[in-house]
Amino acid sequence: MLMEVKKQIKISLLSIKYSIMMQMLNKVTFITNVIFMILNNASFIIQWMVLFNIKDNVGGLSFKQVILLWGIASGTYGIAHLFFEEAFNLSKLIVNGKLDSFIVQPKNVLISVVTSRSKISALGDLIYGYIVLLFYGITIKRFIIFTFVNICGGIIIAEISIIYNSFCFWFVKADILGDTINNTMLNFATYPETIFKKSVKLILYTIIPVGFSTYMPFKLMLKFGIREFFLLIISVLIISLLTFGIFNKGLKKYSSSNLMVSRI
Amino acid sequence: MAIIEVKSLSKEFKVKVKEKGIKGSIKSIFNPNYNIINAVNNISFSVQEGEIIAFIGPNGAGKSTTIKMLTGILYPSNGTISVMGINPSKQRKKLAYNIGTVFGQKEQLWMHLTPYDNFKFFGAIYDLNDNQIEKKIEEYSKVFDLGKFINTPVRNLSLGQRIRCEIVASLIHEPKILFLDEPTIGLDPVVKENIRELIKKMNKEYNTTIFLTSHDIGDIEKLCKRVIIINNGKIILDDTMRKLKYNYLNKKIIEVRTKRKVNLHGSEEYTILKNVDNCLKIEIDTTKSNVMDIIKQIDEDEIIDINISNIPLENIITEIYKK
Numbered sequence: 001m002l003m004e005v006k007k008q009i010k011i012s013l014l015s016i017k018y019s020i021m022m023q024m025l026n027k028v029t030f031i032t033n034v035i036f037m038i039l040n041n042a043s044f045i046i047q048w049m050v051l052f053n054i055k056d057n058v059g060g061l062s063f064k065q066v067i068l069l070w071g072i073a074s075g076t077y078g079i080a081h082l083f084f085e086e087a088f089n090l091s092k093l094i095v096n097g098k099l100d101s102f103i104v105q106p107k108n109v110l111i112s113v114v115t116s117r118s119k120i121s122a123l124g125d126l127i128y129g130y131i132v133l134l135f136y137g138i139t140i141k142r143f144i145i146f147t148f149v150n151i152c153g154g155i156i157i158a159e160i161s162i163i164y165n166s167f168c169f170w171f172v173k174a175d176i177l178g179d180t181i182n183n184t185m186l187n188f189a190t191y192p193e194t195i196f197k198k199s200v201k202l203i204l205y206t207i208i209p210v211g212f213s214t215y216m217p218f219k220l221m222l223k224f225g226i227r228e229f230f231l232l233i234i235s236v237l238i239i240s241l242l243t244f245g246i247f248n249k250g251l252k253k254y255s256s257s258n259l260m261v262s263r264i
Numbered sequence: 265m266a267i268i269e270v271k272s273l274s275k276e277f278k279v280k281v282k283e284k285g286i287k288g289s290i291k292s293i294f295n296p297n298y299n300i301i302n303a304v305n306n307i308s309f310s311v312q313e314g315e316i317i318a319f320i321g322p323n324g325a326g327k328s329t330t331i332k333m334l335t336g337i338l339y340p341s342n343g344t345i346s347v348m349g350i351n352p353s354k355q356r357k358k359l360a361y362n363i364g365t366v367f368g369q370k371e372q373l374w375m376h377l378t379p380y381d382n383f384k385f386f387g388a389i390y391d392l393n394d395n396q397i398e399k400k401i402e403e404y405s406k407v408f409d410l411g412k413f414i415n416t417p418v419r420n421l422s423l424g425q426r427i428r429c430e431i432v433a434s435l436i437h438e439p440k441i442l443f444l445d446e447p448t449i450g451l452d453p454v455v456k457e458n459i460r461e462l463i464k465k466m467n468k469e470y471n472t473t474i475f476l477t478s479h480d481i482g483d484i485e486k487l488c489k490r491v492i493i494i495n496n497g498k499i500i501l502d503d504t505m506r507k508l509k510y511n512y513l514n515k516k517i518i519e520v521r522t523k524r525k526v527n528l529h530g531s532e533e534y535t536i537l538k539n540v541d542n543c544l545k546i547e548i549d550t551t552k553s554n555v556m557d558i559i560k561q562i563d564e565d566e567i568i569d570i571n572i573s574n575i576p577l578e579n580i581i582t583e584i585y586k587k
Contacts, residue, residue: 007391010388011388011389014385014388015385018374018377018381018385021376021377022374022376022377025376098370099337100332100337100367100370101367101370101371101372103335103336103337103356104335104336104337104360104363104365105360105389106356106357106358106360106361106389106390106391107357107389252339254337254338254339255277255338256328256332256337256338
């Protein structure tokens with residue numbers, strides 16, 4: 001079992017390496033993609049600066065803390081799209097019958113699929129996250145926690161996308177639902193949890209579970225606690241189990257197709 | 265010993281039926297209607313180790329659906345499959361170590377990587393160590409003559425070179441069975457011939473069982489000793505190529521070039537296919553008449569050239585499809 005996990009990790013890392021290599025084929029595109037993504041994220045600081053000129057705090061958070069929230073939203077999004085990009089295109093792969101080549105390989109289908117492509121602009125998001133950490137005040141402890149919460153949050157974001165995209169096994173047009181949830185999660189991730197009422201919070205920990213991918217990591221970053229640390233790990237484990245369960249159940253409904261396709 | 269055993273295999277697809285226009289679209293939301301399509305309908309067959317078998321049929325006959333069930337891509341609705349004693353639906357990973365697949369219409373290779381890097385990746389997928397992978401690459405590079413382009417990115421290769429690389433990638437782990445779904449689609453005749461030679465070589469040297477689907481009669485005629493024909497999800501013929509030809513080649517084509525136009529009219533025994541410019545083309549049913557009797561009806565002094573041939577296998581298979 002342990003050996004199998006080791007082999008799967010080796011293949012996934014190799015796959016990620018190759019997909020990043022593919023994205024780096026064109027140096028100019030690669031560099032501009034990364035830099036423009038950093039600038040794009042940085043531009044949102046201005047609207048918060050304007051807001052904090054009027055108010056001292058937003059939902060009890062200071063300017064630095066709100067920017068840290070942005071850093072976590074950006075970092076988690078970066079991890080999710082850099083390493084698991086196909087989680088966000090899964091519905092199209094299902095509908096167009098592009099899972100065939102992964103099913104005939106002796107590895108886990110879901111992991112092989114989601115790690116088979118990278119979005120290089122996501123590297124800009126990830127770098128931006130660490131720039132924000134520098135601005136917030138970096139220490140070794142904060143660096144380690146920030147990296148840890150970004151990985152957990154990134155995995156959760158990818159998994160939520162997989163869950164919603166997997167509905168395509170049952171309903172053809174479920175890709176719209178997947179895209180909507182991904183965009184909504186990103187929108188909510190950049191606002192403090194404290195500004196929302198209880199009923200909205202309930203949605204943010206269920207239907208649009210940005211609470212697990214951004215708010216919990218953010219709380220852990222603000223104040224590290226063993227309870228919060230384990231809660232985040234348990235959340236990742238439960239969502240992972242749910243993700244693999246739904247995907248594997250859906251895979252039995254997979255109907256493939258005979259479209260002419262290439263892996264580019 | 266049977267390496268593939270299929271019993272009463274069926275696959276149904278539920279397809280939504282929509283009435284015309286916007287009204288139909290709205291109606292289908294609230295009261296959807298579905299059709300059940302029997303893509304594969306209660307088929308049984310077995311394949312022996314080392315066999316090269318052609319699994320053919322017209323478009324939509326159920327070929328790809330069957331191959332996808334045999335490789336674990338699709339789950340059967342009914343029936344049982346055993347590939348090397350493995351149930352593809354339940355032991356997908358175990359099966360994957362023992363089979364190779366090439367889908368002519370689907371790319372498995374990474375386009376931006378060289379064939380060499382691709383083979384390294386596929387070797388790693390099948391848990392081969394670096395030495396084993398290098399050894400296999402060296403061996404197949406010679407057999408498949410990849411030397412000239414093994415370090416060229418796949419996206420820059422010709423279709424023929426790419427298919428050769430696809431086959432090598434699917435052979436890197438030495439599978440016992442190779443499933444080829446239209447491997448020569450879109451290739452020119454020379455490359456097709458090369459691929460066929462390689463498939464033959466592979467079967468001979470490694471005793472690999474080949475399960476082939478193709479619309480190219482040349483693939484079937486030159487590679488396979490046995491053919492299974494499927495249509496509308498059902499097997500309509502399962503026989504050796506020799507018997508297929510023997511049973512169905514009861515028609516001959518006679519082409520005669522004469523000094524002057526010959527006046528012959530069709531009868532129950534033969535059909536005039538063409539009679540223009542002193543060229544006569546006749547189809548004879550050899551169960552009703554023999555070739556010599558028909559030729560004797562033409563004045564031998566008038567004959568300049570004569571050619572007697574079998575009906576092309578393509579026509580025979582088309583006839584079988586129509587039945």
